[in-house]
Amino acid sequence: MKKILGILLSLLVLTSCNQNQNGGGDKNYSIGINQFAQHQSLNNCREGLIEGLKSEGIEEGKNLTIDYNNADADVSIANQIGQKLASGKNDLLVAIATPSAMATYNAAMDSDIPMVYTAITDPVEAKLANEDKSPTGNVTGTSDELPVEAQLATIREILPEAKNLGILYTSSESSSISTIKIYEKYAKNYGFNLVAQAVTQSSDIPMATDNILSKVDVMTNILDNNVVNSLPLILDKANEKKIPVFGSEIEQVKLGCIAAEGIDYLELGKQTGIMAAKVLKGEIKASETKYEIFKNPNLYINKSTFEKLGIELTEEIEQRAVESFQ
Numbered sequence: 001m002k003k004i005l006g007i008l009l010s011l012l013v014l015t016s017c018n019q020n021q022n023g024g025g026d027k028n029y030s031i032g033i034n035q036f037a038q039h040q041s042l043n044n045c046r047e048g049l050i051e052g053l054k055s056e057g058i059e060e061g062k063n064l065t066i067d068y069n070n071a072d073a074d075v076s077i078a079n080q081i082g083q084k085l086a087s088g089k090n091d092l093l094v095a096i097a098t099p100s101a102m103a104t105y106n107a108a109m110d111s112d113i114p115m116v117y118t119a120i121t122d123p124v125e126a127k128l129a130n131e132d133k134s135p136t137g138n139v140t141g142t143s144d145e146l147p148v149e150a151q152l153a154t155i156r157e158i159l160p161e162a163k164n165l166g167i168l169y170t171s172s173e174s175s176s177i178s179t180i181k182i183y184e185k186y187a188k189n190y191g192f193n194l195v196a197q198a199v200t201q202s203s204d205i206p207m208a209t210d211n212i213l214s215k216v217d218v219m220t221n222i223l224d225n226n227v228v229n230s231l232p233l234i235l236d237k238a239n240e241k242k243i244p245v246f247g248s249e250i251e252q253v254k255l256g257c258i259a260a261e262g263i264d265y266l267e268l269g270k271q272t273g274i275m276a277a278k279v280l281k282g283e284i285k286a287s288e289t290k291y292e293i294f295k296n297p298n299l300y301i302n303k304s305t306f307e308k309l310g311i312e313l314t315e316e317i318e319q320r321a322v323e324s325f326q
Helices: 002-021 040-055 075-086 098-108 148-158 174-190 202-213 225-229 231-240 250-255 265-280 303-309 315-320
Strands: 029-035 064-070 092-096 115-120 139-143 164-170 193-199 218-220 259-262 298-302 323-325
Touching: 029 040, 029 075, 029 098, 029 265, 040 064, 040 092, 040 115, 040 250, 040 265, 064 075, 075 092, 075 098, 092 098, 092 265, 098 115, 098 174, 115 265, 139 265, 148 174, 148 218, 148 259, 148 315, 164 174, 164 202, 164 225, 174 193, 193 202, 202 225, 202 231, 225 231, 231 250, 250 259, 250 298, 250 323, 298 303, 298 315, 303 323
Parallel strands: 029 064, 029 092, 092 115, 115 139, 164 193, 164 218, 298 323
Antiparallel strands: 259 298
């Protein structure tokens, strides 16, 4: 009898240890990810998401299985992925970028699977949230709303003589349209005439870039997936004409944009991962949780681009930048 009790006690201790290692329980989780495009900003979001989940005790290879899917910037593929994920047995659906979020939400609307999104500029415009940030369904997440006024102020500080500010955007991306409206609201306050040019698909971008570069002194890039995918081409054409291009986050500055008052998508992903973990563990309900905004944009600069374009890098700008690249 003593031997049997000893074995039972050992099993209880082992079970307790396993529970502690799994963050307080032995539940295994499964999530499906619908990422819209294959570029570094969205990749950083996904990597940050995984880090955020891990910080909450939910780790891939231990108690988490991830079904990762990428739509390669194709809305029809994003819709197919959304339908596949919604018909599966995932505990949570995650969408990265607006087109994938809208596709996944529409596909999962009649299911009971909660959804968390990230890298959505305007969740209200995308019909994922109400004006008070409350969810429209079993969905919550994080927004990458750009600090437009801070960006305009920085562009003006670096280029005091610039007049015409250009932006390329995709006419079918609701988040891009929302951002253009914000730029239209504030551009004149900083002495800029806004020149916005729409494209319908990535193949339009080379010609559209040539056209807009003939009309502007400076360009700024927003979080438009088609445009971000074509950023190297846009930078090449702009550099030939000595026209600076400002980015909207750190990876765009690494690629060669002159500067950005932007978002760190790795940190945004971590913030989303922590939220996702709380939904999985039942600590919050997606259907009752308001979306969150990344509140701490930083200034990033590319010194070699300043030099290449012959633009003065003032001591004030260099000291304010949290990170600089060559």
